[in-house]
Amino acid sequence: MMNLSMFLDVQPKAQSQSEIFKTYKLTDFPVNKKRICCLQWNKSGSKLAIGSYDTTIKMFSLDGYGLTKTQEYKGHSDQVESLAWHPTNESVFVTTSMDKTIRIWDAKAGKQVRSDKTKEENLSLTFNPDGNILGVSNIQEELCFYDFRMWKIIKQIKFKNEVNDFTWDKSANGQALLVADSSGAISVFNGQTLSSQPLATLNYHYTPCNSLAVDPNNNYFVSGGSDSLICLWDMQEFITFNTISNNDFKVLALNISYDGQYIASISEDDFNKKFYVEVYEGLTKNKSNEEAIDIDSQYSSSSNGFGGLNTKQTLYSYSSSSSKICLQWHPKRNILAFAGEEKNEGLVHLLHPTV
Secondary structure: OOOOHHHHOOOOOHHHHHHHHHOEEEEEEEEEOOOEEEEEEOOOOOEEEEEEOOOOEEEEEEEOOEEEEEEEEOOOOOOEEEEEEOOOOOOEEEEEEOOOEEEEEEOOOOEEEEEEEOOOOEEEEEEOOOOOEEEEEEOOOEEEEEEOOOOEEEEEEEOOOOEEEEEEOOOOOOOEEEEEEOOOEEEEEEOOOOOOOOOEEEEOOOOOEEEEEEOOOOOEEEEEEOOOOEEEEEOOOOOEEEEEOOOOOEEEEEEEOOOOOEEEEEEEEOOOOEEEEEEEEOOOOOOOOOOOOOHHHHOOOOEOOOOOEOOOOEEEEEEEOOOEEEEEEOOOOOOEEEEEOEOOEEEEEEEEEOO
């Protein structure tokens, strides 16, 4: 079992964190006539891109705690399922849709620069940390990987179960690729070679694992499932060291703040038809994320973490009868953007300090 004393000397007191969020304010921005499907900040946090059910992508600039629309992009013929900013080029972002296309956009020029047809309907996409590989999931339980510089498929991995989420770790070249599926398992692949066989299978959730999020400092990651559990995993040892279970609602989405201090979640109460956005304590640790590791030799073929169940204090909670689908922390400030649908409109909420 890992030694958690390294965290304790830098962890702010829960009470002080709770007091901080009592001073936060929620500001709403109606941005669309139909529900929002995805959103993401660019690397600097100066722009927020929003994909929606009406097939468009809208670009907003952040001024203080306000959002100003700067551009609208059209091209998709179906709802925009997922979008991802290039991690090093702030002008480039990529979108995918149920229209079986992947589109590359230049935000600086304000136009589409490439559109490619795919065989299947696509669900989500994300870059590896250096931006050289783009991963795309589709409805056929596949992950397709593109060399983004040459724009060609370099690898396809077929899964037995539905791929609900996937992400690389935050090491310089993305040494580990994490894949969550409908069985509840999390598979760990070599993120550089993209070998078809996982290096480890992490079994903790007993219902579908719906979401993954990696601490930007690469110290830990979190997983959330339909079993209402949010599990915190050590990134080096790949064992759970804490589990959050504050309700009986299935976890839909997760994200970790830029400093690792806060975990945000979206969960759904099926019985009462409500959605919850909540913020919990995360972790901070003074450790470089550039440390080289031999990923192939580090992990065994399977792993079962048995961290203690700890009902962490909820620092902030918001509930709504309207759907909430996506959320992301600002990459440099503790500002949380989340969105979905509110009274038949696409609404972005910004949770931010009052001063």
